[in-house]
Amino acid sequence: MSIVTVQLGQCGNQIGREVFNAICSDVHGTHGLCSKKENESYHDACKERFFIEAESGVPVARAVLVDMEPKVISQTLSIAAKSGYWKYDDHSHFCQKQGSGNNWANGYTVHGPRHKEVIMNLVQKEAEKCDRLGGFFTIMSMAGGTGSGLGAFVTQCLRDAFPSSFILNHVIWPYGTGESSDALLVHENDVIHKICAQLMHMKQISFRDVNQIIAHQLGSVFQPTYTAEGLHYSRNPLGDLMEALVPHPEFKMLGLRNIPQMPENSLAYSTFSWPGLIKHLRQMLIANAKMEEGIDWQVQPPRPGSSIPSSHSTNKLLHFNTSIANLVILRGKDTHSADLGSFRDPSLYTSWLNPQDAFSAWKTPRAFNKYEKSASLVSNSQFLLKPLDNVVQKAWNMFASKAYVHQYTKYGIEEEDFLDSFTALEQVISSYTVL
Numbered sequence: 184m185s186i187v188t189v190q191l192g193q194c195g196n197q198i199g200r201e202v203f204n205a206i207c208s209d210v211h212g213t214h215g216l217c218s219k220k221e222n223e224s225y226h227d228a229c230k231e232r233f234f235i236e237a238e239s240g241v242p243v244a245r246a247v248l249v250d251m252e253p254k255v256i257s258q259t260l261s262i263a264a265k266s267g268y269w270k271y272d273d274h275s276h277f278c279q280k281q282g283s284g285n286n287w288a289n290g291y292t293v294h295g296p297r298h299k300e301v302i303m304n305l306v307q308k309e310a311e312k313c314d315r316l317g318g319f320f321t322i323m324s325m326a327g328g329t330g331s332g333l334g335a336f337v338t339q340c341l342r343d344a345f346p347s348s349f350i351l352n353h354v355i356w357p358y359g360t361g362e363s364s365d366a367l368l369v370h371e372n373d374v375i376h377k378i379c380a381q382l383m384h385m386k387q388i389s390f391r392d393v394n395q396i397i398a399h400q401l402g403s404v405f406q407p408t409y410t411a412e413g414l415h416y417s418r419n420p421l422g423d424l425m426e427a428l429v430p431h432p433e434f435k436m437l438g439l440r441n442i443p444q445m446p447e448n449s450l451a452y453s454t455f456s457w458p459g460l461i462k463h464l465r466q467m468l469i470a471n472a473k474m475e476e477g478i479d480w481q482v483q484p485p486r487p488g489s490s491i492p493s494s495h496s497t498n499k500l501l502h503f504n505t506s507i508a509n510l511v512i513l514r515g516k517d518t519h520s521a522d523l524g525s526f527r528d529p530s531l532y533t534s535w536l537n538p539q540d541a542f543s544a545w546k547t548p549r550a551f552n553k554y555e556k557s558a559s560l561v562s563n564s565q566f567l568l569k570p571l572d573n574v575v576q577k578a579w580n581m582f583a584s585k586a587y588v589h590q591y592t593k594y595g596i597e598e599e600d601f602l603d604s605f606t607a608l609e610q611v612i613s614s615y616t617v618l
């Protein structure tokens with residue numbers, strides 16, 4: 184099945200391009216340290232997911248590019264074309280002359296309805312090019328006007344036009360709950376910045392660097408894998424992802440971690456073992472560490488039989504990150520020997536779900552992007568509680584002091600809409616809090 188990517192606003196377009204780039208260099212840059220046959224079926228599965236075979240021989244990304252100003256789109260198109268490995272369709276983009284001025288309401292209530300028809304026509308055309316459409320992957324930031332506002336609007340339109348397709352939102356920084364999408368995959372710029380500085384040893388960090396890390400992480404999830412039952416590469420990556428991680432529509436915030444992550448020139452001198460990688464990844468999960476450095480090893484799961492709910496327990500437990508569901512993806516050598524039993528530990532999970540259903544693993548012997556072994560974790564857990572709570576507090580305060588509210592009301596967003604959003608967010612916060 185194929186995935187249509189919808190890139191919205193500056194951030195969405197810049198990240199989207201890096202994602203296609205990462206996928207392409209994974210496929211072309213290495214043989215994946217596996218058999219030729221394995222590598223070929225990996226290629227085929229990847230192509231079907233993300234690219235259209237073109238007559239020119241250069242694969243064309245299954246994507247629609249949208250921004251309210253032309254600059255980023257034209258850069259994105261031309262950088263992709265210059266790569267020589269892949270490109271965007273010349274007609275699958277839409278832009279206007281002026282951005283949404285960092286105003287969500289402008290994107291949502293003005294640009295959205297005004298340009299709905301053109302944008303949805305582009306999406307429709309892209310969807311029709313798929314033999315089998317698996318769903319949509321929308322990429323946007325939560326801070327600008329186009330990505331966030333128009334992005335929310337377009338997501339709703341996608342939901343209406345394709346009621347049975349999966350929609351995964353990728354967002355930079357949380358600001359909304361994405362009512363129309365099936366799940367939100369969240370990356371925080373701060374966190375990725377730290378990875379660039381501390382793990383990749385970069386000095387002057389640009390958006391490009393940040394985006395490449397994000398793209399690598401996304402690629403590590405969406406490149407082909409076998410699911411537990413699978414004899415062939417999974418055909419429905421978005422559907423499989425939702426099935427593994429979103430058991431209930433009230434819980435759909437997903438976080439992504441990936442190890443190892445290091446500069447390419449250090450890779451040659453490093454060896455990794457599955458038990459080591461899995462141990463670290465598990466501790467990153469329970470201690471809510473976003474990267475492999477500075478993990479707090481003190482944090483441990485509540486003891487079985489302890490009747491104290493995690494929200495009332497002692498200090499150490501307070502930092503314990505409870506999960507709803509986890510998906511671990513292993514790529515590379517000897518994945519069959521990797522023991523993932525520690526992720527099936529019931530004390531990692533909320534009690535209302537059977538731990539057997541709460542954990543899934545995908546694997547492939549094909550190495551990813553020059554890493555002989557790599558492990559990724561997509562988790563539906565309490566990881567975003569704190570940032571989300573901060574955002575809502577801040578938004579409440581600003582709303583109470585009427586700061587900027589007129590910037591929204593002038594585009595038809597009422598005070599009541601604010602209150603509704605606060606209520607919705609607080610509901611999400613409280614649901615995740617009581618896990």
Ligand SMILES: Nc1nc2c(ncn2[C@@H]2O[C@H](COP(=O)(O)OP(=O)(O)OP(=O)(O)O)[C@@H](O)[C@H]2O)c(=O)[nH]1
Nearest residue numbers: 192193194197282283284285324326327328329330
């Ligand atoms: N990670 C990452 N974040 C970005 C990038 N570009 C912008 N951002 C972040 O996105 C937010 C701004 O959103 P933009 O995407 O620039 O806004 P837009 O969607 O184009 O909306 P308007 O310009 O208001 O029409 C800020 O928080 C930036 O830090 C990028 O390439 N990568």
Ligand SMILES: [Mg+2]
Nearest residue numbers: 192193282327
């Ligand atoms: Mg912009």
